[in-house]
Amino acid sequence: MKYYDKLIFELSKEGRQGFSLPENTWAQGLEELPDNLKRTKRAALPEVSELDVVRHYTNLSNMNFGVDTGFYPLGSCTMKYNPKINEEIAAMAGFQGIHPLQPVETVQGVLQIYDELDRALSAITGMAKFTLNPFAGAHGELTGLMIMRQYHLQRGDNKRTKVIVPDSAHGTNPASAAVCGLEVVEVKSTPQGTIDVEDLRPLLDDTIAGIMMTNPNTLGLFETEILQIAELVHGCGGLLYYDGANMNPLVGVARPGDMGFDILHLNLHKTFSTPHGGGGPGAGPVGVAAHLTEYLPNPKVVRQEDGRYTIEGNDTAAGRISGFMGNFGVLMRAYAYILRLGRQHVKMVGPLATLNANYIKEELKDCFKLPIEACCKHEFVFDGLKDQSTGITTLDVAKRLLDYGFHAPTIYFPLLFHQAIMIEPTETESKETLDGFIAIMRCIAREALENPEELRSAPHHTPVRRLDETTAAKQPVLTFADLAAS
Amino acid sequence: MSFAYFPHTDEDIRQMLGRIGVKSLEDLYADVPAEIRYTREFELPDSLSEIELRRKFEELDRKNSRLTVFCGCGAYDHYAPAVIPALTARSEYLTAYTPYQAEISQGTLRYIFEYQSMITELTGMDCTNASMYDGPTAAAEVMLMAMAATRKKKRVLLADTLLPQVREVVETYAKYHGVEIGRIAQKDGNTDLESLCRELESGDVAGALVPSVNRFGIIEDLSGMADALHAAKALLMVYADPSALAVIRTPGEWGADITCGDAQTLGLPLLFGGPYVGYLACRKELVRKLPGRIVGATHDLDGKRAFVLTLQAREQHIRREKANSNICSNQSLMALYVTIYLSLMGPEGLRQVNALSYGGAHELHDKLIATGLFEEVFDRPFLKEFVLKSRIPAATLQQALLREGFLAALETEEGYVSFCVTEKRTREEIDRMLSIIKQLKP
Numbered sequence: 013m014k015y016y017d018k019l020i021f022e023l024s025k026e027g028r029q030g031f032s033l034p035e036n037t038w039a040q041g042l043e044e045l046p047d048n049l050k051r052t053k054r055a056a057l058p059e060v061s062e063l064d065v066v067r068h069y070t071n072l073s074n075m076n077f078g079v080d081t082g083f084y085p086l087g088s089c090t091m092k093y094n095p096k097i098n099e100e101i102a103a104m105a106g107f108q109g110i111h112p113l114q115p116v117e118t119v120q121g122v123l124q125i126y127d128e129l130d131r132a133l134s135a136i137t138g139m140a141k142f143t144l145n146p147f148a149g150a151h152g153e154l155t156g157l158m159i160m161r162q163y164h165l166q167r168g169d170n171k172r173t174k175v176i177v178p179d180s181a182h183g184t185n186p187a188s189a190a191v192c193g194l195e196v197v198e199v200k201s202t203p204q205g206t207i208d209v210e211d212l213r214p215l216l217d218d219t220i221a222g223i224m225m226t227n228p229n230t231l232g233l234f235e236t237e238i239l240q241i242a243e244l245v246h247g248c249g250g251l252l253y254y255d256g257a258n259m260n261p262l263v264g265v266a267r268p269g270d271m272g273f274d275i276l277h278l279n280l281h282k283t284f285s286t287p288h289g290g291g292g293p294g295a296g297p298v299g300v301a302a303h304l305t306e307y308l309p310n311p312k313v314v315r316q317e318d319g320r321y322t323i324e325g326n327d328t329a330a331g332r333i334s335g336f337m338g339n340f341g342v343l344m345r346a347y348a349y350i351l352r353l354g355r356q357h358v359k360m361v362g363p364l365a366t367l368n369a370n371y372i373k374e375e376l377k378d379c380f381k382l383p384i385e386a387c388c389k390h391e392f393v394f395d396g397l398k399d400q401s402t403g404i405t406t407l408d409v410a411k412r413l414l415d416y417g418f419h420a421p422t423i424y425f426p427l428l429f430h431q432a433i434m435i436e437p438t439e440t441e442s443k444e445t446l447d448g449f450i451a452i453m454r455c456i457a458r459e460a461l462e463n464p465e466e467l468r469s470a471p472h473h474t475p476v477r478r479l480d481e482t483t484a485a486k487q488p489v490l491t492f493a494d495l496a497a498s
Numbered sequence: 499m500s501f502a503y504f505p506h507t508d509e510d511i512r513q514m515l516g517r518i519g520v521k522s523l524e525d526l527y528a529d530v531p532a533e534i535r536y537t538r539e540f541e542l543p544d545s546l547s548e549i550e551l552r553r554k555f556e557e558l559d560r561k562n563s564r565l566t567v568f569c570g571c572g573a574y575d576h577y578a579p580a581v582i583p584a585l586t587a588r589s590e591y592l593t594a595y596t597p598y599q600a601e602i603s604q605g606t607l608r609y610i611f612e613y614q615s616m617i618t619e620l621t622g623m624d625c626t627n628a629s630m631y632d633g634p635t636a637a638a639e640v641m642l643m644a645m646a647a648t649r650k651k652k653r654v655l656l657a658d659t660l661l662p663q664v665r666e667v668v669e670t671y672a673k674y675h676g677v678e679i680g681r682i683a684q685k686d687g688n689t690d691l692e693s694l695c696r697e698l699e700s701g702d703v704a705g706a707l708v709p710s711v712n713r714f715g716i717i718e719d720l721s722g723m724a725d726a727l728h729a730a731k732a733l734l735m736v737y738a739d740p741s742a743l744a745v746i747r748t749p750g751e752w753g754a755d756i757t758c759g760d761a762q763t764l765g766l767p768l769l770f771g772g773p774y775v776g777y778l779a780c781r782k783e784l785v786r787k788l789p790g791r792i793v794g795a796t797h798d799l800d801g802k803r804a805f806v807l808t809l810q811a812r813e814q815h816i817r818r819e820k821a822n823s824n825i826c827s828n829q830s831l832m833a834l835y836v837t838i839y840l841s842l843m844g845p846e847g848l849r850q851v852n853a854l855s856y857g858g859a860h861e862l863h864d865k866l867i868a869t870g871l872f873e874e875v876f877d878r879p880f881l882k883e884f885v886l887k888s889r890i891p892a893a894t895l896q897q898a899l900l901r902e903g904f905l906a907a908l909e910t911e912e913g914y915v916s917f918c919v920t921e922k923r924t925r926e927e928i929d930r931m932l933s934i935i936k937q938l939k940p
Contacts, residue, residue, distance in 0.1 A: 017803055020612050020841050031579065031847035033921060038857020042745055042849075045879050049717045049747050055619045059844040062581060069585045069609070069838060076605035078593030086595055093503055094593050097548050103583065106559035111905055112573050112771030114565060118900065121561030122770050135541040147631035147772070150814070150826040158674050187814035187824035191642065192674045196819040234529045265527055270534045285503075289831030290606040291596035291628070291791065293773035309670070331670030335572060335634040335663045335760065336771025344555075351554065354545025357501045363523040364504055364511075370526060371514045387518075387526055411601070420599050425815070442505035443514060469799070474601040476804040484796035484808040488785065490625045492615035495795055 015475055016071040021492045023068060024058040030065050056493075075475045076290070077419055083445050085372075087391045087422035087434025088182065088230060090260050090282035095352065098285070098345035107344065112336035116322050122340065123321030126313040129347040130297075136350075136358065137259070137276060138269020139299030143308040145338040149257055152277025152296025153188035153224070155309060158330040159275055159300060160222050160251050161192060162307045166328055169249070172221040176250075178207055180230045180426045182257060194221060201428065205231040205384045209240060216244055222251035226258050227271070230426040230434070232369065232388035242272025251275060251304075259283045260438065261366045261390035264359035274301045284346035295342040309333045364439035365390045368446060372435055375450045379457035383429055390438070396431025397460055404460040404467050406431040411478065412459070412470040416452045501545075566927055567768070568862070568899075568906035570883045570918035571713070572633070572661045576741065576851065577922050578765045582838050591834055596791070596827060600806045601798075606830060607805035610793040613837045620743045620840075621757045622750020623779035628791035629833040630776030630825070633760025634667035637707060637737055639778060639789045639823055640758045641668050644705035644733050645677055646822045647787050651704035651732070653678040655697050657689040659712035660737055662911065668707070682706060687716045687876030694723060698730040705733030705756070710749060711742050713910065715859075715883030715918070716876060724753025739763050740777060742881055744848035749779075756780040765839025766832060775832035786812055789823030851921050855882035858919035862928050866917070869936055875914055885914035889940035902934050 042050075060068075078084075084091035110119060130142045146152040157175065164172040175194040177185045179201055186196045197220075200211045206229065223245050227235045235241065245252055254268040254276035260283045262268070268276050280286050281294035288294070300308060310325035310332050323337075353361070366389050373382065373392045380394035396406050410420035410433070422434040437446060459467055471477060489495050500507075506514075511523070520526060527535065546554060567575040586592070590605060597603030597610075610628045617626045630636035641654045654677055656665050672679050680703065683693040689708045697703060706727055711717050724734045735756045736749035741763035743749075749757035762774040780788060786809065794808035814821040843851065859882045866872045872886040888895055892909040899906050904927075907915040919928070 015802065019608065019615075020837075021615065024844075029844060029846060030581075030842040031844070031850075033577075033847065033850050033854065034924075036850065036854055036857060037925070038854065038861055040857050040860040042853050042856050045717070045746070048721070049719065049879055051743065051745055051747055052751065054845045055616075055744055055848070057616060057619060057843070057845045057848070058841050059846070060841055062842065065581055065838060065841045066585065068841070069834075070588070072605040072608050073585075073588045073590035074605070075602070075608070076590040076594050077599070077602040078590050080589035080593045084595065089595055091595060094589075095503065097551060099587065099592075101552070101555045103587075104555060104559055106562060106564060108767040108769055109564055109567075109575075110562055110770045111565065111567050111569065111575070111768050113569065113571055113908055114563070114770075114905055115896070115900060118563035118565065118905075119770065121558035124558060124561065132542055138536075147635065147829075148827050150824045151631060151635070154824055158670070161674055183813075183815035183818050183821075184824050184826050186819035187817070187821040190819045190821065191671070191824045193676045234527075236529050236531070239531060239534070264540070265536060266530050266534050267536050270536065287592045287831075288595045289829075290591055290594045290603075290834070291830035292631075292827040293775075293829045293832055294827060331673060332663065332666040333635070333670055334772075335632045335667065335774070339772040340770040341773050348551055348555065351543060351546045351551055352503070352548075353501075353542075355540045355542040356545040357504070358540055358542060360501070360504055363526060364506055366526045367506070367511065367514055367518075367523060370518045374518050387520075387529060410599070414599060414602050419595075419602070440503050440505065443510040471601050475604050476601055476798040476802050477800055479600050479798050479804050479806045480796045481806055481808065484794040484806050485811070488625075488792075488808060489795040490611075490614055490785070490792060490808075491618045492612070493618065498795075 018068060019492060020058045020060065020068055023060050023064050026059055028059045028061055030060050030062045082417050083441060083449055084419040085421050085435045085437050086419060087436040088257055090436060090438055092285055092438040093440035094285055094287040095349060098348040101348050102341045102344045120321055123313050125344060125347055127315050127321060129343055132350045133278060133297060133299060136263060137299050138267030139276060140302040141305045141308060142297045142299040143312060144297045144343050145309055145334040146296040146298055147334060147339055148292060148294045149277060149279040149296045150184040150188055152298050153184055153255065154191055155298045155333050156253050156275040156277050157188055157192040157194060159304060159307045160253060162330040163304055164221055171219050174219050175221050176215055176223040180428055181224060181226060182230060182255060185224045185255060205233045206235050206237065207241060209237050212244065216248040218249060220248055220250040222253055224253045224255055226255040228258050228261060228389035231384060231393050232391040233386055234389055238271045257282060258390065261362045263361040265362040269301065274304060280342055280346040285349040286342045286345040293339045293342055295339045311337060361439055368437040368439060368441055372437055372446055372450060376453050379454055391434055391436035393429060394433040395429040397457055399461060402460055402464040404464050406433050408467040408470060409456055412456050412467050414471040415473045418449055418452065565903055565905040568904055568917055568919065568931060569908045571908050571916055572663055573768055573771060574763045574920060575768060575922055576763055576920050578767060579842050581842060582765050582835055585838055586831060586834050591831060597807060604804060607793050609834050609837050611795065611805050613833045614793060616837060616840045617777050617779055620740045621779045622748035623757055624782035625785045626777060626779035627788045628793055629828040630778050630790060631829060632774045632776045634664045636758035636776030636778045637664050638668045638671035640707060640735050640756050641672060641677060642675065642822055643756060643787050644735060647733065647784055648704040648731065651702055653680050653703045655680045655682050655703055655706035657682045657708040658684045659689055660709050661713045664737060687714050687878050688718050691722050695726050698726060703730060703732045705735050707735040707737055710736050710738035711881055714876060714885045715880040716878045717746050717881055720752040742852060744845065745852045755784065761836045764836040766835050773829055773832050775829040775836060787822060790825040791828050854921035855919055858923050859884060862917060862919050865932055871935065871940060882920060883916065883918040885910055885916045888915045890938050895938065898934055898938055899931060904931050906931065
C-alpha cells in the first residue's frame with residue numbers, strides 16, 4: 013500500500029463541512045455578546061467532509077500496530093488481549109448518557125459496579141478497600157503516596173518526609189514521590205537483582221514515610237525477602253507501597269496484602285485487560301489495608317446496610333484527586349473481565365503468564381545475554397546479544413523485530429543493564445506465537461553476525477524508517493502552524 | 499479447564515514446563531514463601547459466559563435512570579457524531595501502546611500532532627502536550643508548572659469562580675507538594691481584579707488560575723489581569739472550556755501564559771465522569787516545563803515526513819525525581835475523539851454548536867424568570883450555563899424535575915440553582931420542564 017502522508021489540515025477546503033446540526037430557531041444569538049468577550053480571529057480548524065474524516069483516520073490507523081495486530085512483548089506493560097465483549101459493555105447507551113452529578117438514587121447500577129469491582133480487587137489483592145478514582149498507574153502512585161503522607165500527618169508524625177525507592181524502580185516512582193513532596197532515598201539491588209536488605213537497614217529511621225516496591229521487580233524477579241523487608245519497614249514506623257505494574261504474575265497465586273503491603277495501585281490497563289488506547293485512558297485504582305481506609309480520597313462509594321449505595325466524603329481523606337470518580341468506562345471493562353474470569357479461572361492468570369515468560373527465556377538464553385539466571389515471573393531482562401562483537405545494539409534488534417511483524421520489547425529499561433531488553437509475553441499468547449517470536453529472535457541473532465548492516469539500518473518494511481529524533485528535539489515542530497512556518 | 503482467553507492446551511503446558519525444566523506450574527513459584535502463597539478459594543463470583551455477562555450489565559444498566567440533562571457543572575451533554583465511535587473503536591488505535599516505536603505508530607503520532615495543532619488554534623497558545631487525564635488534574639499540573647517556571651515563589655492563587663472540583667484537586671496536590679494556595683474573590687460573578695492585585699502585593703505569587711467561563715456560566719472579563727500578574731513576575735493561567743473558545747475571547751488573547759481545561763465538551767460522552775480528557779497549553783517559552791508527552795514532526799532516513807515523541811528529556815523516565823511531573827501516559831484515545839470531533843465540526847460547526855447552546859440557554863433563562871419563581875443573580879453575559887436564585891427550595895425543584903426525567907437545578911455552594919442548555923436540547927423539552935416548574939409553589 014502507498015504511504016499515506018496527509019494531515020487532516022491538508023485536506024481542508026473553505027466552505028466544506030462534515031457536521032450536521034438542527035436548524036437554529038432560537039430568538040437570541042451570539043452577536044449579543046460584548047465585543048471584548050468575543051474571539052477576534054476564526055480558529056483555523058480543518059473544513060472537510062464526513063467521508064474525508066472517515067478515510068483519513070482509517071488510513072492513519074493502518075500505520076499503527078496494536079495487540080490485535082500481533083504479538084506485543086513489551087516488558088512491564090502487560091499487553092494482553094483486550095476482550096471485545098468489554099468494549100460492547102462500555103459502549104452501552106444507558107451508561108454513556110449518565111451525568112456524573114446525577115443524584116445517587118438515579119445511578120444505583122453505576123455505584124453497584126464501583127462497589128463490586130472494589131470487592132473483587134480487594135479479594136484478588138488482599139486489601140481492605142479501594143478507591144477507583146485514579147486515572148492511571150502514575151496517578152495511582154501519587155494517590156497512594158498522598159494516603160501514606162496523610163496517615164503520618166494525621167498521627168502528628170510530621171518528620172516522615174523520605175521515601176525509599178529501589179534503583180530498579182519505574183521512573184514514575186521517584187517522580188510521583190517528588191510531586192507528593194517526598195525526598196527519594198535509593199536502595200540498591202543485590203547482584204541477584206532483588207533489594208539488598210543490608211543496604212536497606214541503615215536507611216530506616218523516623219524520617220522514613222515508607223518504601224515503594226514492585227514485586228516481582230522490574231527484572232521480573234520475586235522479592236524473596238519481602239517478609240523481612242516488611243518487618244523492618246513497619247518496625248521503623250514506615251508503610252509499604254506496592255507498585256502494581258507487575259501484578260499480573262501474582263494474580264491467583266499470592267496477594268500483596270498478605271505480604272505486608274499497606275497501600276497498592278493496580279494498572280487496570282495492564283493486569284485487568286482494558287485497552288491501552290495508544291497511551292490512555294487507563295485506570296490506577298488504589299487499595300489500602302484496613303487501618304488506612306479513612307484516608308482514601310473523596311468522593312467514595314459506600315454500600316449502606318439496606319443495600320443502597322451512596323457517595324460520601326470525609327475530612328481525614330487525602331483530599332480529592334479527580335474531577336469526578338475516575339475513568340468509569342475503563343472500570344466497567346475491568347469488571348467485565350473479572351466476571352468472565354470468575355473464581356474458576358482467576359488462578360491461572362499468573363501461572364500461565366509466568367510459564368510463557370520462562371519458556372521464551374529458556375529458548376533464547378543461548379543467543380542473548382541473561383544477566384541473572386533465575387526463574388522469572390511475568391517478564392525477564394536480557395542484556396543485549398550474547399555475542400556483541402559486531403556492535404549490534406539492543407536498539408538494532410528491536411527495530412529489526414518490527415520488520416518481522418512483532419512489536420519490540422521494552423528496551424534500555426531497567427537502567428541496571430546497558431543493553432536491557434525486557435520481554436513480557438502475557439498469558440493470552442499461544443505456544444505457536446511464542447515459537448514464532450523465538451524463531452525470529454534467533455534469526456536476528458544470526459543476522460547480527462552474518463549481515464549486521466541489515467540490522468543497523470532496520471526497519472526496512474515499516475511505513476516509515478528510523479526517525480531523526482535529534483532534529484525533532486532541537487528544533488521542535490509541534491503544530492501544523494509550526495510546520496507551515498518551517 | 500479451558501477458557502477463551504487462555505490458549506494453552508494441557509499438552510502445551512507439559513511441553514513448555516519440560517523445556518523450562520520444572521515439573522509443574524507451582525514449581526515456577528518455588529521462590530514465593532509458602533506462607534504467602536494463596537491457596538484458598540477466591541471470594542469472587544462464578545465465571546460468567548458472554549451471554550450471562552451481557553445480561554448482568556443490562557440489569558445494572560436498568561438500575562440507572564436516563565435523564566434529559568439541563569445542567570453542566572463541569573460535564574456537558576453535547577452531541578457526539580456517529581463517526582467518532584466508529585473510528586475510535588478501530589483496534590489499531592484502541593489496542594496500541596504509547597507510541598514508543600515510532601516506525602509502527604505513525605497513526606497515533608499523527609493524530610496527536612493534529613490534536614496539538616487544534617488545541618493551540620482554539621486556545622491561541624503556541625504549544626500543548628498530547629493531553630492530560632481530565633480538566634481538574636490538568637489544573638493541578640498547571641500549578642506545578644507555575645512553581646517550576648518561577649523563582650522563589652511559594653503561592654498560587656485560585657479564583658473563587660472556578661468549579662469546586664478544580665479548586666479541590668489543585669488544593670490536594672498543593673498540600674502535598676508544599677504550595678500555599680491563595681484565593682481571589684469574585685465581584686458580581688466575575689473574578690475581582692482588585693482582589694487579585696491585593697494578593698499580589700506580597701510578591702510571593704507564582705501564578706493565578708482564573709476561569710474563562712466560570713462556574714456561574716459567566717464569560718469572565720479578564721481585563722488587566724495579565725498585566726497585573728506579569729508586573730509581579732507571576733503567570734496568568736486560564737481554565738477554559740475549549741468548545742466555547744471557538745466564539746469567546748481566547749486565553750491567548752487575554753495574555754495568558756498557560757491554559758488548561760477539560761475537553762469533554764469536544765465529542766466525549768458523559769459516561770459518569772470519565773474517561774474525559776484534560777488539555778494543557780502554553781507560550782513557547784514554557785514548552786520545556788510542560789508535563790507529559792509531546793509529539794513533534796521530523797523525517798525518517800529516506801526523508802519522508804514523520805512524527806515522533808519529542809522533548810523527552812523533561813520526562814519522568816529520564817529525570818526521575820527531578821521531573822516536574824510524574825505523568826507517564828496521556829488520554830490518547832480521548833484525544834482522538836477530540837481530533838475527530840474538531841475535524842468534523844470545523845470552525846463553522848463549532849460556532850453553530852455555541853450559537854444553538856446560547857440561544858437555548860437564553861430562552862430557558864428568560865422563561866424561568868418569567869415564571870416569577872426565579873430571580874436574576876448576576877447581570878453578566880453567559881454562554882450555555884447560568885445560575886438563578888430560586889424561590890422554590892433547590893432540593894424540591896430538583897426532585898420534582900427528576901421525577902419527570904430531567905436533571906436540572908443543581909445547587910451551587912451559595913444556594914443558587916444552575917442550568918445548562920446544549921445543542922441537543924429542544925424547545926419542547928424546555929417547555930415540558932417549565933410546565934413542571936410552574937406547578938410548584940414557593
